[in-house]
Amino acid sequence: MTYRSISNGTCVEESIHSADAMDMVSVYCPDRDGVMMTHYCASNNQPRMRTRDSGDGGRMVFTFVDVTNLSDPKAGHMKNLVMVFDGKDRLSQEWTWSAGGKDATEIFQYQRAAS
16 A cells, blocks of 8 residues: 655545555545545445544544446445554554445555555
8 A cells, every 4th residue: 555645735645556456546635624535446436435534533434425437326335434543653444345235344454664
């Protein structure tokens, strides 16, 4: 996973690289009193989620706003994201996938690589 500042420092791009070539990108941008994110998913849709929390407390909860390129309302897509920052070197992400009216959650834990 890599992060970089984009759009003249106004947004953060998160690139997820996986061994099975299911690379994905999420872009996080300020939106009034919160943060809007768009997830460019390997399932060929783009869910948008928003939080009203700046993450100052070490936790950000993104809730579903809408999704583009969804083939059917019951087609699989990411629905929610919870990010927990544990100091400056650790991050956990809890993604909720929705398909056929059922939700499944998967947690990912990341640690900053030594440079």
